[in-house]
Amino acid sequence: MLSKLTPTVADALADIPDGATIMIGGFGRAGQPVELIDQLLVQGATNLTVINNNAGNGDTGLAALLAAGRVSKIVCSFPRQTDSHVFDGLYRAGKIELELVPQGNLAERIRAAGAGIGAFFTPTGFGTTLAEGKETREIGGRNYVLEYPIRADYALISAYRADQLGNLTYRKTSRNFGPVMAAAADVTVAQVDRVVGLGELDPESVITPGIFVSRVVEIGDRAWLAGADVTVEPEGAEA
Amino acid sequence: MTGINRTELAARIAADIPVGAYVNLGIGAPTLVADHLPAERNITLHTENGMLGMGPAAEGDEIDPDLINAGKIPVTELPGASYFHHADSFGMMRGGHLDVCVLGAFQVSVGGDLANWHTGAPDAIPAVGGAMDLAIGAKSVWVMMDLLTREGVSKLVEACSYPLTGVGCVNRVYTDRAVFAVGRNGASVIEAFGDTTLDELRELTGLALTE
Numbered sequence: 001m002l003s004k005l006t007p008t009v010a011d012a013l014a015d016i017p018d019g020a021t022i023m024i025g026g027f028g029r030a031g032q033p034v035e036l037i038d039q040l041l042v043q044g045a046t047n048l049t050v051i052n053n054n055a056g057n058g059d060t061g062l063a064a065l066l067a068a069g070r071v072s073k074i075v076c077s078f079p080r081q082t083d084s085h086v087f088d089g090l091y092r093a094g095k096i097e098l099e100l101v102p103q104g105n106l107a108e109r110i111r112a113a114g115a116g117i118g119a120f121f122t123p124t125g126f127g128t129t130l131a132e133g134k135e136t137r138e139i140g141g142r143n144y145v146l147e148y149p150i151r152a153d154y155a156l157i158s159a160y161r162a163d164q165l166g167n168l169t170y171r172k173t174s175r176n177f178g179p180v181m182a183a184a185a186d187v188t189v190a191q192v193d194r195v196v197g198l199g200e201l202d203p204e205s206v207i208t209p210g211i212f213v214s215r216v217v218e219i220g221d222r223a224w225l226a227g228a229d230v231t232v233e234p235e236g237a238e239a
Numbered sequence: 240m241t242g243i244n245r246t247e248l249a250a251r252i253a254a255d256i257p258v259g260a261y262v263n264l265g266i267g268a269p270t271l272v273a274d275h276l277p278a279e280r281n282i283t284l285h286t287e288n289g290m291l292g293m294g295p296a297a298e299g300d301e302i303d304p305d306l307i308n309a310g311k312i313p314v315t316e317l318p319g320a321s322y323f324h325h326a327d328s329f330g331m332m333r334g335g336h337l338d339v340c341v342l343g344a345f346q347v348s349v350g351g352d353l354a355n356w357h358t359g360a361p362d363a364i365p366a367v368g369g370a371m372d373l374a375i376g377a378k379s380v381w382v383m384m385d386l387l388t389r390e391g392v393s394k395l396v397e398a399c400s401y402p403l404t405g406v407g408c409v410n411r412v413y414t415d416r417a418v419f420a421v422g423r424n425g426a427s428v429i430e431a432f433g434d435t436t437l438d439e440l441r442e443l444t445g446l447a448l449t450e
Contacts, residue, residue, distance in 0.1 A: 030307050087364075104372030123375050125371045128371060130371065143406070172305040172316070173286070173307055176325050
């Protein structure tokens with residue numbers, strides 16, 4: 001019987017080479033594959049391109065990976081936060097490349113990669129500095145910018161429940177980038193709170209079908225779901 | 240000349256939101272609008288990280304790290320809430336399914352251009368988040384802001400000097416002094432607050448405002 005269950009996070013990430021492009025799910029703490037990110041730091045691959053909504057917070061997780069000099073480029077929508085000092089320092093020192101992408105374009109470009117779309121026209125960003133140099137077209141009286149897909153070698157995501165075939169369910173707003181990233185990478189690794197027996201997930205409730213998932217690692221119930229250490233760091237224009 | 244305070248302005252904006260509307264409230268001052276949307280008006284709040292039917296901020300035991308809003312603040316879910324992934328959530332916006340979006344701004348032009356993501360300072364680290372998506376992400380895009388900066392300079396302008404977030408995307412501007420319509424026909428005053436007059440607004444903004 002096919003099984004994508006992988007015993008440890010170390011096994012799940014063992015083959016990531018230097019120079020890999022890696023999507024990391026999550027929006028804030030919700031949906032962040034914390035254990036996989038920590039293992040990526042241990043694993044040692046370097047010269048990575050990371051695709052994530054943010055560019056790390058504080059000194060742990062993605063910020064620690066950046067601080068260790070392992071990321072050469074980051075593709076994200078919102079790098080600057082009150083506690084993004086690691087990214088800020090590297091960026092100002094010219095030690096990391098940034099591709100800034102509006103959040104919805106980021107999600108849709110990732111979705112396009114997984115759906116086999118060659119490129120698409122979107123109104124988001126038209127007439128702004130983030131569309132400079134990009135092809136534009138007027139369609140039906142509205143202006144659009146041509147955007148290309150974003151794919152990855154690996155996607156690291158977090159889900160709530162999985163079965164051995166890699167079918168996934170999510171919990172509340174932690175779904176965020178998980179389903180689109182899962183489909184856009186050659187190898188998708190999902191960390192989940194619990195693996196359940198085959199047939200225990202309601203097929204009608206599966207959000208990410210197992211075809212998009214390569215490896216599943218069970219990490220156990222997350223202690224911080226009990227309410228400890230909740231990040232309430234706001235982001236966004238304070239205009 | 241008098242105006243209204245932020246709470247009154249939030250209530251004024253809320254009063255203009257149609258019954259039954261789907262609404263996204265941007266981070267910062269626009270979130271205050273939610274305090275003035277009574278349940279009987281059946282308004283559904285969208286948060287772009289992937290939820291419709293968002294309830295008030297979570298407190299105490301309600302706090303769930305898997306349930307946050309676009310500002311990363313723990314929130315609650317109301318009966319009838321739904322969750323969806325980021326591409327669906329932004330597709331919902333881009334596809335014109337939301338009725339109203341309320342945003343903050345550094346500047347808005349009389350033609351409806353919006354600047355709210357970057358001050359243009361050369362040493363600033365750029366961060367856009369969902370700002371450009373929100374700017375074009377609803378049938379009606381409204382801005383909530385003070386009319387003047389702390390230095391007394393009008394934020395309603397002929398042409399934005401800050402980098403744009405969106406072109407011709409704003410319909411209406413709610414400020415502490417007046418409500419303005421903006422767009423292809425330029426800026427006009429919908430309502431002036433207190434004893435503010437049209438001439439005073441013209442003087443403060445330096446714009447040829449119409450009634």
